[in-house]
Amino acid sequence: MNKAFVKKYGTLLLLATGAGIIFQLPYIRETFYVPIQNAMNLSNAQMGLLSSGYATMSLFSYFIGGIIADKFSARKLLTFSFIATGILGLWFSTFPGYTISRVIFVLMGISTIITYWSACIKATRMLGTDEEQGRLFGLQEGLRGIMNALLVFGMTAAFTRFADEVAGASAAIKVCSIVVIIIGILNFIFIEDTKKEENSESLAEITKGMFKALLIPRVWLLVAIVFTAYSVYGLIAYATTFAQQFYGLSAASAATLGGVRYLIQGAGGIVGGFLADKMKSRFKVIIGGCIGLALSFGLFIVMPSKASLCVMVVANFFVGLFFIYAVRSQYFAVHDDAGIPINMSGRVSGIASCLGYTPDIFMYTLVGSWMDNYGRTGYNMTWAYAMIAAVLCAIITFILSRIVKKENAQKTA
Template sequence: MSTQDKAKWFKFLILILGGGTIYKLANLKDAFYVPMQEFMGLSHTEIGLLLSANAIIATGLFVVGGVLADRFDTRKLIPLGLLGTGALGLYLATFPPFNSLMIVFCLLAVCADCIYWPALLKAVRGLGDDKEQGRLFGLLEGGRGVIDTLVAFSALGVFIAMGAAEAGLKAAIVFYSVIDIAAGVLTWFLLKGAQPAQATTRKNPAANLMQAVKVPAIWLVSFNVFMVYIVYCGLTYFIPYLKEVYGLPVALVGAYGIINQYMLKILGGPAGGFLADKQFKSPSRYLKWAFLALLPMMAMILLVPKSPGYIYAGMAATLSFAFIVFSMRGVFWAPMGEVGIAAHITGSAFGIGCLIGYAPGMFAYVGYGAILDRFPGPQGYNYVFISMMVLAVIGFVVASRLHRLVRNTAQVAGGEAQAAAG
């Protein structure tokens, strides 16, 4: 491995460190939902309001974040987002009143989703050529899963060590905050070799954004992410499905949840990157056929007999489906490199992509939940899973159009190269 390659992968590891820690505070409910209720005095509705406020602000500011990523050096934006998140966490650990918590969760979205995330995506894209995009984004997703798992379990250990009470929750929040601050400091000092924004910025931010808006390929990539993400949201309901329909024991609920939320993220992202780059030779081509592969997997879930004797078959079928989805999540940003987005509008392109692609987070859970409330029991789950199949078909159509555009772009580029050589 050359010195240049070593430097590239070192920077990549530093980026993964921040990517696996910055969302822990905004998603405090993942590991500490009940402690938030008991020790912060929050109701289900209040926690829901905090999460909704965070999601709305995040979605509204993704495009702004893309503009910032094109205007300023990502080496400055990335640590700024981490340091800001850490500082907000230290204040969160004081257990402020609910109105202040709303402000904190809104500002967490500003730091993580506006300042940090589009800059991270741009930085990752800049680490490799178009042939490496699937691998890089797949490893980013898998690496974030590893860091996410280690940090989450470490915080849980801190909580338990401090007595699993109010002091423990405050200590866990401080732990998350210190990790973010440390990652921000490391990023600032260890990414000094990154290419400055001035080298790629040719126009003012508004012009970059308007140019990006007019590129059809960016919208196709964005809607492709949208289709993957809306199917991904449905994975949440596999756990209650197995518990209610198959009588999954409480002990297995925890084990299944760890595998479904952590192990598959760690394994699926790199697997998707490898398949996209090495086997399919194109992330967009892989995504197209992966959407199609979801259909027989979901048919298998629907056909497994609904009785406790088939619980392991149900678990295997749902985990297999989820694995494919996580492999798709690992590479759904990689087509940004395939479609030839100009370097100076990369941040704006990712901002638009995040705005459209992550939008299902605002309504998909409500939609799926409404179906389950309207049709209790196996019938409701069948309707949800059939809806996911229909969405996968739509995703196949979108990904097919995206892959066709990628092929046309490659053919045009090849023709220009031949003409220049001649």
């Protein structure tokens, strides 16, 4: 095993581990929704507003992060990001009240995005050739899931040690926060500093380039792919809460499912990535995955609320997870298919993330109010929303694939 191979995939493993674990804290509701809700006595709409506060700050942070990724040292930025997020997580583990918790989530919108996200995507693209993009992003998504699973199982073990679910949730958040801080230290030790000549563009030139990228039509299609696929990804997380409320799933089992979902992320991401490279098309993986997702959400709508169907609900959740992680592993890999040059990778991924992740701002508050006001019907409205988003994602991806195919045919003519 040569040194270059070890360095390449060792770096990928560290990037993947960080990419998963750093987002555990702002998205902690996905694993411990009910215990946190009970600990702070919050409504579903208020739980949604915590996420919306994080998302609103993230919206600006993605854009700024795209500029920063093409300018500053990854090592220093990543180290700051993890340590700051870990400290905020320790603060949240004390459940300091709704208002302060909103402030914490807003600050996480800075610490987990500006100094991390676009730099991570650019670093992943730079690890390999055009032919390797599918597997690199697939492996990153898959390894991210496996490392997340290990962390969530550790958090669940901490949660179940306490009879009081409030104390258990606090302990789980502390475990996550400490791991995040440790990852920050590892980034400082192992990530190489960017050479000065690699950051030769001035901040003004990079910022100008960011706005120029907004004039490229394909960039807007990449934004639309992320927007629709991310909507589906965000909504599938409610399946465990759905199973708890209508099919008798216990809180401990729901937390365990939070860990299992990341193992499925490992499978979906890796299979999706290698399949994309084998078929020589990241587009086909996204389109096929979205069709599977639309069918999976449709099944949630037609299933009656019977405890005996709990296993079927969980199995359908797993199928949906496999498809969404296969799709998610490729929606930044298609930047290469769309002809986005590597020196624009940070800013284009910043734009795609900034605008593509905007469902975070309104979606959780909207579906939270549906669930509060309409019960089971509110969940069905949520699943219908997800179905529409999945179908739109498939259509937009098909349109982009036709544009790229047409452009390539003109170049070779």
